[in-house]
Amino acid sequence: MAAVGTSRGTGVPPASANPSSWHEAPSPLQALLERAAAIEEELAQAVSPGIWGRGGGQRTVPPAEPPPVPEGVDKPFSEVTCCHLGDAGDAGRQPLTFLRQVAAICAYPELLGAEHVPADAKHRAGRILRHLQGGSAGAYNLEYVTDTVAEKVARYLERRDGGVPSDPRRVVPCAGTAAAMVDILFLLVDETAAMPTGVLVPVPGPRLHRAAPGLAGAVAVPYPLAEERGWAVAIEVVRRALGRARARCHPKVLCVVNPGDPTGHVLSRQNMEDIIRLAAEENLLLLVDEVQQDRAFLPGRPFLSFKRVLWEMGAPLRSTVQLVAFYSLSKGLGGGGFRAGFFELVNIDPSVLKCFYTWGLSVYPPILGQVMLETAMEPLLPSEPSYPAFEEHQQALCRDLAHNAHLVQEMLGQTPGIGCHPPQGGTRAFLRIEIPPRAQCHAQAVPAAAGRDAAAGAACPRPLPRRLPAPLLLTRGHPVEGTRRLKAPRG
Numbered sequence: 113m114a115a116v117g118t119s120r121g122t123g124v125p126p127a128s129a130n131p132s133s134w135h136e137a138p139s140p141l142q143a144l145l146e147r148a149a150a151i152e153e154e155l156a157q158a159v160s161p162g163i164w165g166r167g168g169g170q171r172t173v174p175p176a177e178p179p180p181v182p183e184g185v186d187k188p189f190s191e192v193t194c195c196h197l198g199d200a201g202d203a204g205r206q207p208l209t210f211l212r213q214v215a216a217i218c219a220y221p222e223l224l225g226a227e228h229v230p231a232d233a234k235h236r237a238g239r240i241l242r243h244l245q246g247g248s249a250g251a252y253n254l255e256y257v258t259d260t261v262a263e264k265v266a267r268y269l270e271r272r273d274g275g276v277p278s279d280p281r282r283v284v285p286c287a288g289t290a291a292a293m294v295d296i297l298f299l300l301v302d303e304t305a306a307m308p309t310g311v312l313v314p315v316p317g318p319r320l321h322r323a324a325p326g327l328a329g330a331v332a333v334p335y336p337l338a339e340e341r342g343w344a345v346a347i348e349v350v351r352r353a354l355g356r357a358r359a360r361c362h363p364k365v366l367c368v369v370n371p372g373d374p375t376g377h378v379l380s381r382q383n384m385e386d387i388i389r390l391a392a393e394e395n396l397l398l399l400v401d402e403v404q405q406d407r408a409f410l411p412g413r414p415f416l417s418f419k420r421v422l423w424e425m426g427a428p429l430r431s432t433v434q435l436v437a438f439y440s441l442s443k444g445l446g447g448g449g450f451r452a453g454f455f456e457l458v459n460i461d462p463s464v465l466k467c468f469y470t471w472g473l474s475v476y477p478p479i480l481g482q483v484m485l486e487t488a489m490e491p492l493l494p495s496e497p498s499y500p501a502f503e504e505h506q507q508a509l510c511r512d513l514a515h516n517a518h519l520v521q522e523m524l525g526q527t528p529g530i531g532c533h534p535p536q537g538g539t540r541a542f543l544r545i546e547i548p549p550r551a552q553c554h555a556q557a558v559p560a561a562a563g564r565d566a567a568a569g570a571a572c573p574r575p576l577p578r579r580l581p582a583p584l585l586l587t588r589g590h591p592v593e594g595t596r597r598l599k600a601p602r603g
Contacts, residue, residue, distance in 0.1 A: 152192050207450070208505045210498045211484040214240065215450075218249045218483045232496040240483055249479045257477065261285045261486045265454050268489040273420040282457040284465060285485060287477035289403055289438040289453050290320055296399065296436055296455070297328035299467060300364050310361035311399075312353060314345070314369055316542065318401065321367050330365075333357040342533050343377035343542070347386050354394060366396040371404040371415065371537030376517070378413045378536040384421045392433050403440035403453070408537035409510035409517070415537065419458055434459045441485050443539075452481030517541065 206212075210233060217223045217237035224234050243260045245251040262280040269278040286292040301309045309330040313321040314337050325332040335353040338346040345368060357363050368387060370379045379387075391398045400418045408415035419437055423430055435458035441450065457464070492499040517535040524530050529546040 148192050155190065155192070207484070208488070208502065210492065210502055211487050213237075213498075214487045215480045215483045217241075218244070219480055221247065230497050232492065232498050236487060237483075240486065244479070249483065251479070252476065253479050253482075254476065256479070257285050257482050261482050261489075262454075264486045264489040265456075269417075269419075269456065273417055273423070276420050276423045278456065279462070281462045281465075282460070283454055284457070285452070285454045285477060285482055287451040287453075287481065288442065289401070289440050289455070290324075292438065292453070292455055293320065293324045293399070293401075294327050297324055297330055297365065299464060300397065301329040303329065305362065307360070307362045309365070310357050310363035311365040311367060312350065312357075312363060312396070313367045314372075316375055317367070317369050318373050321369070321401070331357075331361040333361065333363060337372070337375065339533070339544075343372050343375040344379065344383045345387055347390050350390060351394075363394075364397060365399050366391055366394075367399045367401065368418070369401040369404075370418070371402075371408050373401075373404055373538050374540040375533070375542045376535030376538045376540055377533065378408050378410070378415060380413075381416060381421060384416065384418060385425060388418070388422055388425060388429060388433055392429055398433065398435045400435060400437045402437055403443045404538040405439065405443075406506075407443060407509065407513060407539060409513040410536045413536045419456065422458065431459060436460070441481065441488060450481035450484055451478050452485040454485070513537075513539070 210230075213229060213233040214237045217229065217234060218240055221237075221241060223229055224238060240260075241247045243256050245253050245256070259280075262283040262285060265283045265285065266278040266280040269283075270276065284292070297309075297311060309325075310333045311325040311330050312333045312335050313325070315334045316337065322332050322334070333353055335350050336346075337343045338349065350366070354363055366387070368379075370384070371377065372379075388398070390396070398418060402415075402417060405415045405417070417437065418435055422433055422435060436455055437458070438453065438455045440453040442452070492502045513535075520532070520541045521534055524532060524543070529548070530543060532541050532543045535541045
């Protein structure tokens with residue numbers, strides 16, 4: 113058997129590797145992440161090498177106090193906060209205490225006798241333990257996932273959508289949404305077809321949406337969002353992308369992200385209805401990323417699920433448009449490290465789920481994450497001791513996001529050349545930076561100066577975009593102090 117390995121540090125992908133795993137262009141964030149890791153190591157020297165920094169590419173447990181700036185390192189800060197994943201935990205916000213207490217008891221049932229653990233957490237954990245095989249979170253517990261958790265999710269969806277029916281047989285709890293999306297797309301790929309399957313993906317949008325089609329054997333078809341309309345999905349733009357794509361693939365899927373990431377927009381009902389009609393006319397499966405739904409923080413633009421809008425549009429669309437909607441616990445009450453979420457199939461025969469439970473990578477999720485998911489799907493009652501903290505956690509999340517979004521808008525409004533649409537949900541604001549002409553010319557002259565003809569570089573032969581979008585994390589509980597240090601670009 114040929115091994116899939118590295119190319120001995122040459123940077124050349126081995127011939128036996130899946131081309132889809134390395135044909136994707138490298139992330140422009142990679143250089144920033146490497147620099148951030150180096151800065152963390154510099155800051156760590158004043159504390160204890162090997163304790164504060166990145167182990168295996170991930171942040172390790174920080175010290176109780178931020179490390180001081182080492183002597184000789186001129187930096188106006190003492191810590192590095194990673195914003196590229198939108199990880200609230202890395203930004204200092206812990207998952208809901210009640211969820212962690214229930215998960216802790218299920219992992220170590222002896223805590224049922226601990227006096228410091230609230231009675232409602234013990235009661236909830238005790239009930240869950242009775243559904244686990246052998247009363248252990250260490251078993252695979254597939255029946256618990258497919259029956260108990262799916263039933264709780266279905267009841268949650270009915271409450272969220274104002275009574276729209278939800279069938280537990282069409283709910284699939286999973287280990288987050290990344291692997292699940294690849295699993296779904298793999299079902300739509302026909303390797304014997306003359307043309308590959310096409311998947312329309314929004315730009316800007318999550319990097320996962322651009323990579324998942326290739327990993328599933330399909331082709332990503334980008335369609336730009338309408339920035340001038342607040343990052344709405346422009347139907348005429350999607351139709352043009354469809355027309356061009358049909359020369360090289362068979363488009364079958366339309367991906368939509370709501371709330372948007374990294375754009376921070378929340379789609380209007382009218383835009384959602386237009387998207388649903390487009391999917392019906394073009395016979396497209398709607399693949400809806402709704403993982404940021406718990407982070408829609410503007411009262412005037414509440415989150416609406418595509419399933420609810422589809423149902424309220426009535427016949428015949430209600431029973432004909434096929435939809436797969438994703439939810440992630442990590443973007444709401446839980447934490448990304450627990451790997452828990454689900455997707456729901458709408459107008460899709462549940463018999464296709466047999467495929468997932470045969471080979472799907474996403475349907476054998478970590479059980480403690482599913483324990484937290486089940487707990488989150490069944491809210492506490494006002495009479496329960498942990499209810500005030502439960503409610504405060506949810507309200508504080510949206511309150512802090514709204515506060516930080518307002519601060520970002522206020523600061524950017526004072527900065528010439530930088531602006532963005534007001535964020536409405538999610539964890540980022542998407543900046544638009546007008547790059548001054550002199551900076552553009554200088555940026556192109558530098559590489560040319562290293563060659564034999566430096567004068568050619570000064571002529572700016574390649575135009576640079578005058579807009580440079582950049583995401584900005586909004587999940588910290590305190591104001592986004594970095595925006596206070598923005599300065600006007602020089603022309």
